[in-house]
Amino acid sequence: MNYRKIRLITSIVLFLLVSVSASLQAVEPGKLIMDTIDKGILILKDPALKGEEKVQERRQKLWEEISPVFNFEEMSKRALGLYWKKCSPEEKKEFVELFTSILKDAYIGKTDTYSGEKIVLIKEKIESNYANVQTRFVTINGTEVLVGFCMMDTQEKWKVYDVVIEGVSMVNNYRNQFNSILVKSSYKELVQKIKEKKARG
Amino acid sequence: MGKFALLLFFFGVSICLSQTRVSGMELSVPEEQTPEAKSDGENILPTVADIKMGEQEPLYVELETVLISDPIQPYNRAIFDFNDDTYRYVMKPISTGYKKAFPKKVRISIRNFFLNIKMPVRFVNCLLQGKIEGASTEMARFIINTTIGLGGLFDPAKSQFHLERQDEDFGQTLAKYKLKSGPYIEWPFLGPSTVRETIGYVGDTILNPVSFIVFIAGPLGAFGTNAFYQNNEISLDKGATYENITEPAIDPYIALQYAYIQYRHKKIKE
Numbered sequence: 474m475n476y477r478k479i480r481l482i483t484s485i486v487l488f489l490l491v492s493v494s495a496s497l498q499a500v501e502p503g504k505l506i507m508d509t510i511d512k513g514i515l516i517l518k519d520p521a522l523k524g525e526e527k528v529q530e531r532r533q534k535l536w537e538e539i540s541p542v543f544n545f546e547e548m549s550k551r552a553l554g555l556y557w558k559k560c561s562p563e564e565k566k567e568f569v570e571l572f573t574s575i576l577k578d579a580y581i582g583k584t585d586t587y588s589g590e591k592i593v594l595i596k597e598k599i600e601s602n603y604a605n606v607q608t609r610f611v612t613i614n615g616t617e618v619l620v621g622f623c624m625m626d627t628q629e630k631w632k633v634y635d636v637v638i639e640g641v642s643m644v645n646n647y648r649n650q651f652n653s654i655l656v657k658s659s660y661k662e663l664v665q666k667i668k669e670k671k672a673r674g
Numbered sequence: 675m676g677k678f679a680l681l682l683f684f685f686g687v688s689i690c691l692s693q694t695r696v697s698g699m700e701l702s703v704p705e706e707q708t709p710e711a712k713s714d715g716e717n718i719l720p721t722v723a724d725i726k727m728g729e730q731e732p733l734y735v736e737l738e739t740v741l742i743s744d745p746i747q748p749y750n751r752a753i754f755d756f757n758d759d760t761y762r763y764v765m766k767p768i769s770t771g772y773k774k775a776f777p778k779k780v781r782i783s784i785r786n787f788f789l790n791i792k793m794p795v796r797f798v799n800c801l802l803q804g805k806i807e808g809a810s811t812e813m814a815r816f817i818i819n820t821t822i823g824l825g826g827l828f829d830p831a832k833s834q835f836h837l838e839r840q841d842e843d844f845g846q847t848l849a850k851y852k853l854k855s856g857p858y859i860e861w862p863f864l865g866p867s868t869v870r871e872t873i874g875y876v877g878d879t880i881l882n883p884v885s886f887i888v889f890i891a892g893p894l895g896a897f898g899t900n901a902f903y904q905n906n907e908i909s910l911d912k913g914a915t916y917e918n919i920t921e922p923a924i925d926p927y928i929a930l931q932y933a934y935i936q937y938r939h940k941k942i943k944e
Contacts, residue, residue, distance in 0.1 A: 579922030614782060616911050640940025641919075641933045649932045650925040670924050 502604040502624045502631045503597035509542050510592050510608075517587045532581045544632035545573040547625065551634065552647040556655055564660075571667050572647075578671065588613050595619075602626035742935050743857045750860040754927045757865055761916065769908040776909075783827040784906045788884065789839065790819050790826025795881045799842035803850050808840040815839065841941065844881070845874025849942040858931055866934035 500508070513535055516522060522531040549565075549572040550557045560568065595607040606622040621637035635644040654663045744750065773781070793816040800808035815831040822830045831837040848870050849855070856869025867875065879885050884903075888896040904912070916930075923929035 641936045646932045650928045
């Protein structure tokens with residue numbers, strides 16, 4: 474008899490615990506960004522991953538840690554703008570893959586020169602399922618750079634769809650470039666140009 | 675020299691004024707896109723038209739779309755290529771050597787020194803924009819940094835008194851007075867600009883005491899001083915910033931143009 478009661482109580486407690494932790498999992502956007510940055514910095518500072526021969530391993534670890542926070546499909550969609558709708562599902566898939574790898578190649582290497590920059594959370598603004606997280610990067614030269622993360626709630630998870638550095642939107646910048654190519658030539662040529670860029674590294 | 679600057683100034687003003695009527699129509703987006711965007715039921719992306727119609731802006735279109743007029747793009751692209759080569763094959767190697775020769779502290783002091791001398795530019799433009807608090811901050815900074823900061827080599831005004839530099843320039847002042855930016859121009863050596871920013875640059879140069887070097891050392895001396903300052907800047911952050919914009923780009927010319935226009939837009943709004 475007593476044993477059943479204990480089992481009932483434990484299961485209730487367990488249920489409560491699980492539901493509480495589930496609700497905690499929908500981390501606030503600002504905290505998510507800062508936690509991700511902290512995790513990234515830990516990898517960059519890891520003595521076991523320092524040195525020339527560890528570069529690729531370090532970049533890969535960093536990518537695995539950071540990439541889940543980004544919504545690459547949304548970024549591709551926004552970067553391609555109106556032309557996105559004209560693409561077939563296969564083309565969309567190919568484009569997302571290409572754009573993701575371009576972003577990875579372009580920005581992951583920039584972390585190699587990390588030398589103790591500090592990142593501070595300034596504010597976060599949430600409006601229904603969109604959020605904006607403002608941070609300040611302070612370089613070792615004392616230069617302050619404002620970095621904003623535009624996020625949206627996708628399937629109960631906040632994900633970044635744009636990074637805005639000193640008022641310059643990364644996705645809009647690509648959209649402008651893609652547009653200037655698409656206006657003059659075709660989608661095929663744009664893909665070709667992106668592939669060439671990828672090959673160049 | 676003075677006459678030439680004045681001439682350039684009026685030339686620019688007349689271009690800007692004549693531009694005000696047309697600049698709104700010069701979209702870099704092809705025209706056939708706009709009606710299509712309107713007919714689209716689904717709203718994937720906020721279009722230029724949507725934003726201009728003054729709809730309630732949700733958080734995700736917080737960034738204003740700035741239209742860039744670029745009628746002389748073929749010329750600008752040629753100058754961009756020239757500037758890019760100059761950076762890559764001349765300035766970058768020089769600044770890399772310079773960076774190795776001088777410790778960072780020295781290079782930051784050189785930057786501080788130049789920025790401190792340039793105070794009249796920020797002070798006057800604060801006043802012209804009615805930023806009295808900004809102007810007095812600049813005055814206080816100048817006094818502190820010139821004395822305690824040993825002639826401007828250090829920036830105790832910021833580190834000790836928490837007085838931030840007020841980055842106001844003549845281009846921003848002109849924008850505050852509703853002068854339109856006019857077409858985009860890429861200048862040899864100086865890089866991205868617009869007609870308005872070019873006039874602003876001339877104004878800032880006149881207000882900048884460093885320019886007086888022209889009377890002592892001649893035009894070549896002034897050019898050399900500026901080249902030295904730019905080289906110092908490249909060794910600190912400017913080179914990395916330029917590379918961060920152009921390297922990941924599919925079309926570096928458009929990427930730099932967009933980044934420049936957006937950055938200036940943000941500065942003007944501040």
